[in-house]
Amino acid sequence: MLEFYKYHGTGNDFVMIDNRTEFFQKDNKELVAFLCHRRFGIGGDGLILLENAEGYDFKMVYYNADGSESTMCGNGGRCLVAFAKQLNIIEDKCRFIAIDGEHLATVATDGTVSLKMIDVSGIKIEDKHSFLNTGSPHHVQVVRNIGSYDVFNIGKDIRESELYAPGGTNVNFVEQEGPNHFRIRTFERGVEDETLSCGTGATAVAISMYAQNKCDSNTIQIDVEGGSLNVSFETEDNISFKNVWLSGPAKLVFGGEIEI
Template sequence: MNSTFLKMHGCGNDFLFIDAMDRSVPAFDRKAIPAICDRHFGIGADGLAIIERGKNSDAKWTFYNCDGSIAEMCGNAARCAVLFLSKRYFPQKEWVTLETAVGILRGRALGNGQVEVSLKVQGGTAIEYDEKVLKVDDMPLRVYSVNTGVPHAVIEVDDITKFPIQKVGNALVHHAAFGPAGSNITFFQRKEDGSILCTSFERGVETETYACGTGVAAGSIVYAQLYNQRFPVKVEVPGGRLEVDTSDDANAVVLRGPAAFVMESNWIGEDINSFEMRTLFGREN
């Protein structure tokens, strides 16, 4: 088997892309994804997407979390995909369209490594929250549920550097309150300059990531509505800085920030589906 793949990242949120734009989609078993995305025995990534030509768009993708589950949307991966498509296949086009599980989005490369995409938001920026109070170890948490292509439960915290992100995220990501599919858990902290700090415990990755584009959008929407803050909202994440702005589409927001190529290579000979999780002293990693 010979299949081209790329590794890219947006603020440290990293992804593998299998390029099937001008070739057939490789026979693919998503059970191999956890091993491929493993950071010690595989290539390492937060997610993986197969990109091919679209019928009603420039391209379409199937996106997987690193645990092999299908994700409806991923904001930072979409920005990376737009950069790849713009550079490789559509250099003359200002806007590139990408078909996802939640519809067709458009994006563009702005130069200087900056890329923006539009993200559909249920209810737009003037959303009505599904608000609830949940407890983790008797700690009450006010949670605002927002869908920015994927579900996010947004929690405001006083000090994001001291808050137990891993503990609370792990306790809530598959909480019964969010149904069988669970929810991403996003945390934000207000800053005096009108920006926010934001981080997400991602469903399907099952840990905090360096950045989550849909989480940044969700956190910004909640922040703007709670505190009557105007867009654009500047956001600092563990892996860098992003910005969320309004869109010409009332039911979308614009996610803007850096995206970068890491590497490009080929799988040669060994079947992609032959990747297996290794064990340590008989225990699965």
């Protein structure tokens, strides 16, 4: 029997496992995919292991829903911080290590979790899209009528296109809602579908829109299908971005045991 917890950050949901004793079968892709399956397992956009790491409060190990180990997940990182607080590993701030390096995080009294993302540079701005890495690779494309946009099919085509071979990319479609306020929908690789929220995607959109002078504040609201996130950063040249923070809710859904 495997003890687990389920968390979500604006609808981006994750299976959480306390793996500080290193019991979990980390090379078993089929097990991860089973646990993330929404009909036969627990259900989630990904699975996250909380592990010990010397010099840090904990380590984050993230798997996609298909069982493959993934790059950084912003909402997953925020949810893991909330999980660490539930386990009494941390109080209201922490420092942890993930696949893309060191992260800082804070937990506010209202439950908002703010996560410091990696510094971002090397943004590629093309005529119809931009591309950048915010811990995971992201294609950003401005569209109209985003509510009725065919995110699945168009996103899948871009994700699998020659432009991003062989590894593929996450794909974000964005529409401006107001000054420093955008709505996005994201097709995530690994999940291979649209998700209700993507933290690294929200971060990528905020930075990309600022770099293209579509907003004038370094604090930007990003509406996702599952709620709202905020992204803040510092920049002096619109090319390099540092002190990047992603903030929003991270909530426990339920916990239990499952036979494996």
